[in-house]
Amino acid sequence: DQQVKQNSPSLSVQEGRISILNCDYTNSMFDYFLWYKKYPAEGPTFLISISSIKDKNEDGRFTVFLNKSAKHLSLHIVPSQPGDSAVYFCAATGVAAGNKLTFGGGTRVLVKP
């Protein structure tokens, strides 16, 4: 039972344009959501997070949107840069979920110069 899903395995975008990554979840106990970026041979790097009491959180070029009624979140990267090329993981957790992270399967982003 996949509680967190990223339905797009890959995304290709031109440098300078917007990248939009999507994530859906099923467990209503999740109340904290995170995005991680992963380069080959490295561990996931924390990017940005959002609590369920908010619907938007912004940090520089990265914005995360949360739609609780749809159990959907998205990550917007604008403008996209070649260094953003990586695999992006959506993760969810909550006190009722034991504080452990449940990850989606990842979306590979390629930013073309």
Next chain:
Amino acid sequence: DTGVSQNPRHKITKRGQNVTFRCDPISEHNRLYWYRQTLGQGPEFLTYFQNEAQLEKSRLLSDRFSAERPKGSFSTLEIQRTEQGDSAMYLCASSLAGQGPHQPQHFGDGTRLSIL
């Protein structure tokens, strides 16, 4: 470097051997987590500690797996009688509990286990 440190980075061993991995968390972090990641998948939770207490273990963690965090600082993950299916990246993460409702987990670069 004050990030999460994992050793070794890569371990190759024969099926049936025992292996042990070490994780040193960020120094002030009291929570420590182990995850496993196979190719093309997101990381999957294995177990976590708050200080030295192991608070939760996934059903993925068979009785061949054991984890310890004896003094609430570094942790070890041991796999006994390794099997082909144990080949994966083993990731360690740490976070600080008690500083608000949620704190992000910060990951090390992992130990890649290859079973011959």
